[in-house]
Amino acid sequence: MLACPICKTFPLRLFVFSVRNIKPTTSIRRCELYCAYHGDFIKNLSETDCATCYGKEISDGLLECANCGRWYPIEEDIPRMLPDDLRNRQQDEAFLIKWKNRIPQHILNEGKPFSLLHEHT
Numbered sequence: 001m002l003a004c005p006i007c008k009t010f011p012l013r014l015f016v017f018s019v020r021n022i023k024p025t026t027s028i029r030r031c032e033l034y035c036a037y038h039g040d041f042i043k044n045l046s047e048t049d050c051a052t053c054y055g056k057e058i059s060d061g062l063l064e065c066a067n068c069g070r071w072y073p074i075e076e077d078i079p080r081m082l083p084d085d086l087r088n089r090q091q092d093e094a095f096l097i098k099w100k101n102r103i104p105q106h107i108l109n110e111g112k113p114f115s116l117l118h119e120h121t
């Protein structure tokens with residue numbers, strides 16, 4: 001599981017847009033402490049909830065840091081956890097537009113470092 005590269009907050013909030021089934025690396029391996037797929041701490045989940053998590057790969061999604069308001073795209077199974085100065089504005093805005101209907105409004109409007117509202121400022 002990933003922490004925010006800027007403010008080190010953990011866990012990040014995960015939004016899943018598309019999932020792909022893969023062959024789990026081990027037969028039974030459950031999430032520890034925090035399950036990104038279910039977006040909750042293990043203590044709040046039942047024993048069986050995470051039995052299938054490792055058989056799923058998040059192809060497209062978004063991670064949000066509730067502390068600093070940054071968001072990070074997940075594309076082609078890869079979370080892009082870059083500091084602001086290494087991020088590509090055009091690429092990130094294209095991502096927001098692509099998943100507009102799946103991304104919570106507050107991220108579209110106020111997400112950092114890029115959002116759709118502040119596009120032309």
Ligand SMILES: [Zn+2]
Binds near residue numbers: 030036037050051
């Ligand atoms: Zn899990």
Ligand SMILES: [Zn+2]
Binds near residue numbers: 006067
């Ligand atoms: Zn953060």
